[in-house]
Amino acid sequence: MxxxxxxxxxxxxxxxxxxxxxxxxxxxxxxxxxxxxxxxxxxxxxxxxxxxxxxxxxxxxxxxxxxxxxxxxxxxxxxxxxxxxxxxxxxxxxxxxxxxxxxxxxxxxxxxxxxxxxxxxxxxxxxxxxxxxxxxxxxxxxxxxxxxxxxxxxxxxxxxxxxxxxxxxxxxxxxxxxxxxxxxxxxxxxxxxxxxxxxxxxxxxxxxxxxxxxFSADGAKITVYGVSAHPGSAKDKLVSAIKVASAIVDALPKDSMSPETTEDREGFIHPVRMQGTVEKAEIDFIIRDFETSSLESHESFLRNIMDKVTAQHPGARATLKVTSQYRxxxxxxxxxxxxxxxxxxxxxxxxxxxxxxxxxxxxxxxxxxxxxxxxxxxxxxxxxxxxxxxxxxxxxxxxxxxxxxxxxxxxxxxxxx
Incomplete structure (x- = not known):
């Protein structure tokens, strides 16, 4: 033809x-x-x-x-x-x-x-x-x-x-x-x-x-709130949202649950953007899995990391917002x-x-x-x-x-x- x-x-x-x-x-x-x-x-x-x-x-x-x-x-x-x-x-x-x-x-x-x-x-x-x-x-x-x-x-x-x-x-x-x-x-x-x-x-x-x-897909945003203070008199006052956000990313698994360590039907949590100041920092994630039901467990895992790291930095607080993307x-x-x-x-x-x-x-x-x-x-x-x-x-x-x-x-x- x-x-x-x-x-x-x-x-x-x-x-x-x-x-x-x-x-x-x-x-x-x-x-x-x-x-x-x-x-x-x-x-x-x-x-x-x-x-x-x-x-x-x-x-x-x-x-x-x-x-x-x-x-x-x-x-x-x-x-x-x-x-x-x-x-x-x-x-x-x-x-x-x-x-x-x-x-x-x-x-x-x-x-x-x-x-x-x-x-x-x-x-x-x-x-x-x-x-x-x-x-x-x-x-x-x-x-x-x-x-x-x-x-x-x-x-x-x-x-x-x-x-x-x-x-x-x-x-x-x-x-x-x-x-x-x-x-x-x-x-x-x-x-x-x-x-x-x-x-x-x-x-x-x-x-x-x-x-x-x-993949079924969600987006997630962690917002970290720190405490700003003049660096010249910041001892026991300043809490850097940038450092807390960095610690959250660093606490993600190194050998699993990331795009660079997964294949086939394995899902992942992937930070794609981070920005911020001492007072406030944001991390954007994409969360992926072929099983839609697994997205919730990935998000709970991420929330637990956020809560654990934030607890290690008295004065800091953080929120997690999840947005549905596609299924x-x-x-x-x-x-x-x-x-x-x-x-x-x-x-x-x-x-x-x-x-x-x-x-x-x-x-x-x-x-x-x-x-x-x-x-x-x-x-x-x-x-x-x-x-x-x-x-x-x-x-x-x-x-x-x-x-x-x-x-x-x-x-x-x-x-x-």
Whole structure:
């Protein structure tokens, strides 16, 4: 079906990657950065050029569009979703994507900083990509394959479907979101306006991967209150909130319960930001586990550490505030097994073996699932995320385009007249 198709996914991705769309976790606006809309406006323009007439960008930075149904069957409306923002962990300004044609299986040395080397020793998936065309950044920025690879794949699949009306499918909604990287990706999405029954985020990793389970997540903030005094006359008076906060972090387990010491289905408590003065200091944590019920025990463990350390510093006091963030999509998807099953069938039709995986993190899909849109996550090829070692295979992206098209077909085939 795709033998004569001239894919546009790589050209699109290279163009999108150059647009700075970093989100900002410290911003109070929505979207957190206006520059995310620079890409979103381009996407609307390109969708309209394909003939998708209702493509629009709303005031919150969401792109909505519809590929109309071309079948007489009663097919549920499905949605494909990716996010336009890139991580704040590494610069997204001045991205220079580079194509390494027919990758030879060795180290990839990035030209703008030759100390940045993408090696199959640290990135074993590269060994499976020998002969592929690999896209990297130049060494001074991230690449932005997370999630501009997904954006480009949805755009190319839309282009294919609009050019091939013989491929029968129901109505397909396209959703591009801002601020996913800072956990706000669907805060203002209009589910009623979206009008889809089921969805798929295109935000996964290696080719063939299909994720229907993710961490459940809470955020926690410890606020420490000290006692300020002039340092020249502070003996037996001053209690430093900074030192108490530091002692709380130091009291966390060194060999367990942290991202750097856990894997697979193990959860963690992770301090991600600390700031303060002598009088008041704050520590922000993320708390993760695949079992939602385990979050409470992690939070109790953290509270006990806080209370114990605070008791060792007379005059100090501390509070812990927990905020729910997102939950394991499996809790919703287990009631809609066809959503994941159809995706697995589409991956097989694309010539790949489906790889059922769990996400040690979250996607827009995890929150969308609890907003009434059951939404597993499909591969894009994006690897080594959020840093200068990020890369993506063009051939993986092409397989993702095929998977989207086949998935639209599967839903049509499985539906009744």
């Amino acid at each position: 795709f033998t004569k198709y001239a894919y546009t996914v790589d050209e699109r991705f290279m163009r999108y990657a150059k647009i700075d769309t970093q989100s900002d976790p410290l911003s109070t606006t929505f979207p957190s950065t206006e520059k995310q809309k620079d890409l979103s406006r381009l996407l609307v323009k390109e969708l309209k050029e394909m003939g998708i007439e209702d493509a629009e960008l709303d005031e919150h930075g969401y792109v909505y569009a519809t590929i109309p149904s071309n079948t007489s069957k009663n097919v549920p409306v499905i949605c494909f979703c990716s996010h336009v923002d890139t991580s704040s962990d590494s610069s997204g300004t001045g991205v220079k994507p580079i194509v390494h044609r027919s990758y030879d299986g060795g180290d990839i040395v990035l030209p703008d900083d030759e100390t940045i080397i993408i090696s199959p020793k640290e990135h074993p998936y590269l060994l499976e990509k020998k002969g592929d065309d690999i896209i990297t950044a130049s060494g001074t920025t991230l690449l932005g394959a997370d999630d501009k690879a997904g954006v480009a794949e949805i755009m190319d699949a839309a282009n294919y479907l609009m050019q091939h009306p013989e491929i029968k499918h129901g109505a397909i909604r396209i959703l591009f979101t801002p601020d996913e990287e800072i956990g706000r990706g669907v805060d203002k999405v209009n589910i009623q306006k979206l009008g889809a029954s089921f969805g798929y985020t295109m935000d996964g990793g290696e080719a063939g991967s299909l994720e229907d389970e993710n 394991n999509m499996k809790e919703v998807l287990v009631n809609h097994p066809e959503v994941t099953a159809y995706a697995a069938e589409a991956i097989k039709r694309a010539g790949l073996q489906p790889l059922k995986m769990s996400i040690r993190g979250g996607t827009d899909g995890s929150r969308l699932s609890f907003m009434g849109l059951p939404c597993p996550n499909i591969f894009t090829g994006e690897m080594a995320l959020h840093g200068k070692h990020e890369y993506v295979s063009i051939q993986d992206m092409q397989k993702a385009v095929q998977t989207i098209v086949y998935l639209a077909q599967v839903w049509e085939e499985k539906s009744q007249q």
